[in-house]
Amino acid sequence: MTATGVRRRSFLRAPVAARLVAAALVGGGLLAGSVASAAGPAAPPQVLPEVPVTATDQRVGPANNTPMIVADPSEPSFVTLANRLDAPDFSCTLHVSGDGGRSWLPVSPVPELPEGAEKCYAPEVAFDREGTLYYLFVGLAGGGNEPMGAFLTTSSDRGQSFSPPKPVLGPLNFAVRMAIDPEPGDRGRLHLVWLHATSDPPLGAFGPPPNPIMTAYSDDGGATFSAPVEVSDPDRQRVVAPALALGPDRSVHVAYYDLEDDVIDYQGLEGSTWRGTWSLVVASSFDGGGRFGRGVVVDDAIVPHERVMLIFTMPPASLVADAEGRLCAAWTDARYGDADAVARCSSDGGERWGELRRMNDDPQGNGSSQYMPRLSVSPEGRLDAIFYDRRDDPEDIGNHVYYTFSSDEAESFASNIRLTADGSSSQIGQRYTNTSAEGLVEFGSRLGLLSLPHQVVAAWTDTRNSKQPPGQDVFATTVVFREGEGGIPGVAGVVLASGALALAGGAFVLLGRRRRGNRDGSREKLQAPAESG
Amino acid sequence: MIFTGPGAGDGASNVRRAGTGVLVGMAGLLSTSCQSSSSGEAPLPPSPPVVNVTMREYSFEYDQQIPSGRVVFRFVNDGDLAHQPDVVPLAEDIPPIDEQLRGETRAVVFPLAGVPTRDPGETGTFAVDLAPGGRYAIICFARNADGTSHALEGMSSEFRAEAQ
Numbered sequence: 180m181t182a183t184g185v186r187r188r189s190f191l192r193a194p195v196a197a198r199l200v201a202a203a204l205v206g207g208g209l210l211a212g213s214v215a216s217a218a219g220p221a222a223p224p225q226v227l228p229e230v231p232v233t234a235t236d237q238r239v240g241p242a243n244n245t246p247m248i249v250a251d252p253s254e255p256s257f258v259t260l261a262n263r264l265d266a267p268d269f270s271c272t273l274h275v276s277g278d279g280g281r282s283w284l285p286v287s288p289v290p291e292l293p294e295g296a297e298k299c300y301a302p303e304v305a306f307d308r309e310g311t312l313y314y315l316f317v318g319l320a321g322g323g324n325e326p327m328g329a330f331l332t333t334s335s336d337r338g339q340s341f342s343p344p345k346p347v348l349g350p351l352n353f354a355v356r357m358a359i360d361p362e363p364g365d366r367g368r369l370h371l372v373w374l375h376a377t378s379d380p381p382l383g384a385f386g387p388p389p390n391p392i393m394t395a396y397s398d399d400g401g402a403t404f405s406a407p408v409e410v411s412d413p414d415r416q417r418v419v420a421p422a423l424a425l426g427p428d429r430s431v432h433v434a435y436y437d438l439e440d441d442v443i444d445y446q447g448l449e450g451s452t453w454r455g456t457w458s459l460v461v462a463s464s465f466d467g468g469g470r471f472g473r474g475v476v477v478d479d480a481i482v483p484h485e486r487v488m489l490i491f492t493m494p495p496a497s498l499v500a501d502a503e504g505r506l507c508a509a510w511t512d513a514r515y516g517d518a519d520a521v522a523r524c525s526s527d528g529g530e531r532w533g534e535l536r537r538m539n540d541d542p543q544g545n546g547s548s549q550y551m552p553r554l555s556v557s558p559e560g561r562l563d564a565i566f567y568d569r570r571d572d573p574e575d576i577g578n579h580v581y582y583t584f585s586s587d588e589a590e591s592f593a594s595n596i597r598l599t600a601d602g603s604s605s606q607i608g609q610r611y612t613n614t615s616a617e618g619l620v621e622f623g624s625r626l627g628l629l630s631l632p633h634q635v636v637a638a639w640t641d642t643r644n645s646k647q648p649p650g651q652d653v654f655a656t657t658v659v660f661r662e663g664e665g666g667i668p669g670v671a672g673v674v675l676a677s678g679a680l681a682l683a684g685g686a687f688v689l690l691g692r693r694r695r696g697n698r699d700g701s702r703e704k705l706q707a708p709a710e711s712g
Numbered sequence: 713m714i715f716t717g718p719g720a721g722d723g724a725s726n727v728r729r730a731g732t733g734v735l736v737g738m739a740g741l742l743s744t745s746c747q748s749s750s751s752g753e754a755p756l757p758p759s760p761p762v763v764n765v766t767m768r769e770y771s772f773e774y775d776q777q778i779p780s781g782r783v784v785f786r787f788v789n790d791g792d793l794a795h796q797p798d799v800v801p802l803a804e805d806i807p808p809i810d811e812q813l814r815g816e817t818r819a820v821v822f823p824l825a826g827v828p829t830r831d832p833g834e835t836g837t838f839a840v841d842l843a844p845g846g847r848y849a850i851i852c853f854a855r856n857a858d859g860t861s862h863a864l865e866g867m868s869s870e871f872r873a874e875a876q
Binding site: 228229230231232233234235236237238254256257275276277278281282283284285286335336337338339600601643644646652 | 753754755756757758759760782784822823824825826827828835836837838839840841
């Protein structure tokens, strides 16, 4: 989901300067060689020390997960991270950073819950182009934690104070996502997408279809909204887990899963992992969210890797759009025998989707899980991805977080680099009594990823310091690129490339703590292209 | 029943909420605007205070002037043995931590936070929210192969978070 208002360049097309370099390499002969030499060998990016975002308190075991990071387009040093809290009670938090995500302080976006809401849940965060911070959350109420509405609060002083929360959606709306297109009107256009239950859901399940995915938008900062539009195809009966991405020229894209015949997960029934397949569908609007075309199938052979623990919090696919209308979607897929982080991209605004790319570079089918991928695209056009990864634990329990990127139109991904020095047990977290959740542990619905110029801020659920369930922290780190790497051309390279072109243009505890030397080794391997597909 | 998580009450019950999924906040239903001014005037948030704790045999070295509120602890094992530090809140009626550790009376305390065992050269970090004026101890819970407690060897220290 792309919720930042920062304008992005293409991740599928290399930046202009990089293309000049490429042209010189093709047409410049020996001169091209001198260009590459002048630019020097690409150095690996630097992974900064991990920092805690949320506070630990082992006496109560708060379970923080599902981070979302966005940067203020008017001041990119100001970064915010919203996350869900699953224990000791459902709640939500917000942290702010004044140094681009390298340190974090808490703020209180909802000091007083709106009338009727007993808990804050599942927050989303976005900025408009002026730097106003929007914080969206679902209010829960009653013994069953029913979603009684979605609310929006804003801050115009970098999180020091917030407006009283205002209702924007009524009850029985799930998986509410938010993003702001900074361009239209005086304040940009705020988009919402959500799953609307048409009947009271039973325990851990949706009621009989249809329970469609809907959208609406606001041109006045959330004061009023357009009439909701149904996004999901009416003939798709079991649609879940929407994701939202905004492209150029007021294009709006919504990805969702079609569970097809998987009633086991849709209705939270007893049973093992679904042995059939799901589809990932993207519906697009090219008039700012007024009308959506029929959904385009991104992939119709997705193999689930485990039960959906709770259908309401099912991790969505990750969907990003660049400034030229190109799209990429990533999801977890077990078609190769175990969970992999995979992606497909579209270069025509979502009409056709390219080959499946396997982003994790461990041996295919080795029994190691990579899951819950998150994508983001940098202003330079670099496609960034992170995912949970258990390759370092033979028992396939301990999570690390791995990072990769693509600078070549998503044809290949860089060798994966581990971001975490310590692993996390995926068995530490909240457990639910629903039938579908038996034996599973809630580790959240997404990771956080923010692509900034020359750097990437990543955040994840972390249990390294947890001595007992369900304590989960959110940790973050920054990956810093230097010029000449990650799709960022060095100045010398650009100048020389231009000259060459001109001439040619005449032509654990986890499960195993790891020592620092290991990380360095991972970094050294970063530049080699990864096998994909 | 939608969720059966914390605070969800009896997981076996089936509480239903009357009402329909009516959408609110559509055009015209809400008339009050949210805040709209630019955030450019507001200062950027500062970084939280960081307490750097160096662990050696057998001591913790750190600046004991520690503010209350959000604080980040960073432990560095600069010794030759593995260490396992925890930050523990202390009630006011508990004797000084060294005396408590060596005494015969045991008070039950629950760690606020800690890092897993750190080998020489390794680091660990966490964030905590310290109560204003709160009394805390840093204790190493590691033991040597002969059973020697690092805490009893001297790896315990008290500090009080500053009042706001």
